Amino acid sequence: xxxxxxxxxxxxxxxxxxxxxxxxxxxxxxxxxxxxxxxxxxxxxxxxxxxxxxxxxxxxxxxxxxxxxxxxxxxxxxxxxxxxxxxxxxxxxxxxxxxxxxxxxxxxxxxxxxxxxxxxxxxxxxxxxxxxxxxxxxxxxxxxxxxxxxxxxxxxxxxxxxxxxxxxxxxxxxxxxxxxxxxxxxxxxxxxxxxxxxxxxxxxxxxxxxxxxxxxxxxxxxxxxxxxxxxxxxxxxxxxxxxxxxxxxxxxxxxxxxxxxxxxxxxxxxxxxxxxxxxxxxxxxxxxxxxxxxxx
Amino acid sequence: xxxxxxxxxxxxxxxxxxxxxxxxxxxxxxxxxxxxxxxxxxxxxxxxxxxxxxxxxxxxxxxxxxxxxxxxxxxxxxxxxxxxxxxxxxxxxxxxxxxxxxxxxxxxxxxxxxxxxxxxxxxxxxxxxxxxxxxxxxxxxxxxxxxxxxxxxxxxxxxxxxxxxxxxxxxxxxxxxxxxxxxxxxxxxxxxxxxxxxxxxxxxxxxxxxxxxxxxxxxxxxxxxxxxxxxxxxxxxxxxxxxxxxxxxxxxxxxxxxxxxxxxxxxxxxxxxxxxxxxxx
Numbered sequence: 060x061x062x063x064x065x066x067x068x069x070x071x072x073x074x075x076x077x078x079x080x081x082x083x084x085x086x087x088x089x090x091x092x093x094x095x096x097x098x099x100x101x102x103x104x105x106x107x108x109x110x111x112x113x114x115x116x117x118x119x120x121x122x123x124x125x126x127x128x129x130x131x132x133x134x135x136x137x138x139x140x141x142x143x144x145x146x147x148x149x150x151x152x153x154x155x156x157x158x159x160x161x162x163x164x165x166x167x168x169x170x171x172x173x174x175x176x177x178x179x180x181x182x183x184x185x186x187x188x189x190x191x192x193x194x195x196x197x198x199x200x201x202x203x204x205x206x207x208x209x210x211x212x213x214x215x216x217x218x219x220x221x222x223x224x225x226x227x228x229x230x231x232x233x234x235x236x237x238x239x240x241x242x243x244x245x246x247x248x249x250x251x252x253x254x255x256x257x258x259x260x261x262x263x264x265x266x267x268x269x270x271x272x273x274x275x276x277x278x279x280x281x282x283x284x285x286x287x288x289x290x291x292x293x294x295x296x297x298x299x300x301x302x303x304x305x306x307x308x309x310x311x312x313x314x315x316x317x318x319x320x321x322x323x324x325x326x327x328x329x330x331x332x333x334x335x336x337x338x339x340x341x342x343x344x345x346x347x348x349x350x351x352x353x354x355x
Numbered sequence: 356x357x358x359x360x361x362x363x364x365x366x367x368x369x370x371x372x373x374x375x376x377x378x379x380x381x382x383x384x385x386x387x388x389x390x391x392x393x394x395x396x397x398x399x400x401x402x403x404x405x406x407x408x409x410x411x412x413x414x415x416x417x418x419x420x421x422x423x424x425x426x427x428x429x430x431x432x433x434x435x436x437x438x439x440x441x442x443x444x445x446x447x448x449x450x451x452x453x454x455x456x457x458x459x460x461x462x463x464x465x466x467x468x469x470x471x472x473x474x475x476x477x478x479x480x481x482x483x484x485x486x487x488x489x490x491x492x493x494x495x496x497x498x499x500x501x502x503x504x505x506x507x508x509x510x511x512x513x514x515x516x517x518x519x520x521x522x523x524x525x526x527x528x529x530x531x532x533x534x535x536x537x538x539x540x541x542x543x544x545x546x547x548x549x550x551x552x553x554x555x556x557x558x559x560x561x562x563x564x565x566x567x568x569x570x571x572x573x574x575x576x577x578x579x580x581x582x583x584x585x586x587x588x589x590x591x592x593x594x595x596x597x598x599x600x601x602x603x604x605x606x607x608x609x610x611x612x613x614x615x616x617x618x619x620x621x622x623x624x625x626x627x628x629x630x631x632x633x634x635x636x
Contacts, residue, residue: 066459073461076453076538079446080509084468087506088480091487095479147377154374160367167619168378171385174614176567178585179607182592183384186391186600192402194387201404231381285473292569292585296592310570313478318574323482330479337474 096334099327106321116328126329128304129312130336133288136223136308141283143227145276148234153268155235156242173232181296184225188212188297213302222297222306229293230286234279241275242268274351281344285337309333385611392416392604399600415605425606427580428587432566433613434497435583439504440561443512444554446505449542451516469510477570485575495578503575504565512561519553520546559617566614584610 074081099116103109120126151169155162172180187195188211196208211221245268253263269276291310294300300307300315307315309329317326386406391399392415394408419425454462484503485494493499523546531541547554572583588610591603 069457070459070461072538073453073457073459076449077461077465080450080465080513083446083502083506084465084509086487087484087503088468088472091480091483092475094483094486095481098482099479150373151377154370154377157370159370159374165374165378168382170618171382171611171615174563174618175385175607175611176569176585176614178567178569178589179388179610180384182588182603182607183388185592186604187384187387189402192400194402194404197402197404228380228384282473289476291477295569296589310476310478313476314570317478317482327479327482330476333476334474334479337476341470341474 095327096331098324099329099331101324101327103324103327104321105317105323109324112324116325117332119325120328120332125304125307126312129307129309130332132219132306133309134336135219136226136306137284137288139223140226140230140287141280143223144230144234144283145280147227147231148238148279149276151231151235152238152242153264155239169235170232172229175229177229177290177292178296180225180229181293184221184228184293185212185297188221212298215302215305218298218302218305222294225297226287226290226293230283234283237279238272238275241272241279244275245271274348277344277347281340284340288333288337288340388604388611389608392601392608394601396598396601399604412601415601418602419606419609422602424579425584425587428582428584429609431497431581432584432610435501435504436562436565439501439508439565440558442501443505443508443561444516444558447509447512447516448547448554449539451513452520452538452542452546454513454517455520465513469514472510481571481574484571488575495576495581497581500572500575500581500583503571504568507568507571508561508564511564512557515557515560516550516553519550519557523549556621559621562617563614 098109100111100113101109102112102115155165155169159165175183187193190196190208190210193211195211196205199205200208209217211217249267249271250263253267258266289310290308291314294306294308295311295314298306300311310333313326313329313333316322316329390406390408393411393413395410395412395414398405398409398412450465454465488494488496488499488503491499493502527545527549528541531545536545567585568583569585569589572586573589576582576586584606588603588606591599591606
């Protein structure tokens with residue numbers, strides 16, 4: 060068999076094995092996705108016929124004050140939550156990796172937020188932040204840190220930090236587990252050598268751990284970026300995007316446009332703009348990964 | 356040497372203290388949820404800082420048993436999650452194997468889809484998906500939602516299995532092929548038991564992805580008999596508000612238990628770095 064037909068037959072036999080995943084992927088992912096991207100270039104509203112209108116949606120988006128605000132909130136939220144998760148996750152991973160006592164108890168406890176569906180995360184934090192019966196106000200008033208109960212989720216100054224704290228909380232476990240796995244992949248020989256050279260904790264961290272962990276850190280941070288930018292359930296339960304649209308993340312904005320007002324085409328256009336932003340994140344991630352591979 | 360020892364002890368103490376602070380942040384919200392699920396509605400609404408309820412109150416849990424809508428939604432969630440998890444893992448296993456072994460164009464297409472699927476906002480898929488499902492007469496059906504979740508889990512399942520299978524030595528399959536096994540026989544009879552722990556971990560993640568999923572279920576399921584647990588719980592938060600918070604807390608605790616049990620099973624996995632294979636992206 061010559062090279063060409065060998066490749067052909069390989070291609071075909073792989074196609075056969077992949078068929079059970081290709082069919083659902085095509086029907087439930089690729090086709091709807093292509094259709095969705097196309098809808099972003101139409102004036103489709105629920106119940107009407109679909110008409111192509113080119114870039115009309117995007118000119119409108121450009122002038123839409125609410126859209127800009129929602130993207131602004133989305134980016135603030137995404138950056139704050141992703142970095143918060145990374146920093147806390149890194150701290151936890153280092154602690155767990157340091158041969159800490161009670162490791163097995165801790166490793167079970169830290170996954171608790173992850174085990175809760177986003178809707179329930181929202182329910183819990185709404186209860187904590189509740190102005191009248193919430194425990195946060197009770198504790199702060201007991202400690203004399205505040206005089207009057209604060210309405211965390213409906214005050215303009217407090218709502219964004221409040222939502223971010225809840226958002227970080229939900230993603231710390233995943234981040235920790237991924238980083239812990241990354242730490243375990245670093246060979247202990249490197250540390251032993253550094254110890255012989257008399258390196259301190261900080262030197263070991265900044266000169267060995269951090270550089271060797273860079274690919275994992277980049278992967279975790281990019282994935283968190285993608286997931287947080289697309290998040291919906293938690294904030295939906297906490298604030299429904301309020302007060303005054305202050306926490307209206309892009310997904311909530313798109314959901315409202317499509318299902319409250321019926322502007323499906325417009326909502327799809329918002330989705331298309333989100334793809335552009337997320338592709339930029341993905342591009343940087345791939346570049347870092349690629350550079351690492353070239354080095355290695 | 357002595358000062359070194361002192362340093363070590365102080366360092367250990369500091370570590371435990373930082374750990375404790377982080378644990379309070381991570382664990383307390385759940386403890387609080389459990390706590391209010393055992394409080395009477397009056398006690399919840401008066402506030403206060405008692406983690407242990409003044410009187411243990413079990414009526415919220417009792418009323419869950421009487422709430423047929425809630426029971427139905429738990430059942431729906433279980434069915435959808437278990438079936439989608441099983442289907443996703445079973446069809447992904449040979450696929451992941453072939454993605455590791457063959458270097459063809461389709462391989463790159465599938466790997467590209469796995470990565471790209473993470474950046475597409477669900478909102479873009481959801482409306483056309485509704486149209487596709489309507490065409491197939493699968494709207495508002497448990498089976499339709501199961502298939503949607505299979506595809507929703509696939510990128511993750513494929514990626515994890517891909518990572519594990521990559522580390523399996525080639526000799527294993529060469530031996531199997533010499534004994535006359537076909538590729539599918541090798542995958543299901545030999546590879547499957549060898550990477551069973553990894554498959555278990557993958558399946559757990561797949562289960563939790565659909566158990567937690569909200570947006571698709573919210574949009575695709577309309578009939579009250581078909582809705583899943585997260586959607587059912589979100590209905591409580593809107594209309595009745597604080598009046599049924601105890602019931603809501605109790606139901607939320609129950610909804611957390613399956614994932615919590617599964618994660619506890621995986622504890623060994625975290626320790627041995629089982630998850631590591633999948634994270635080498």
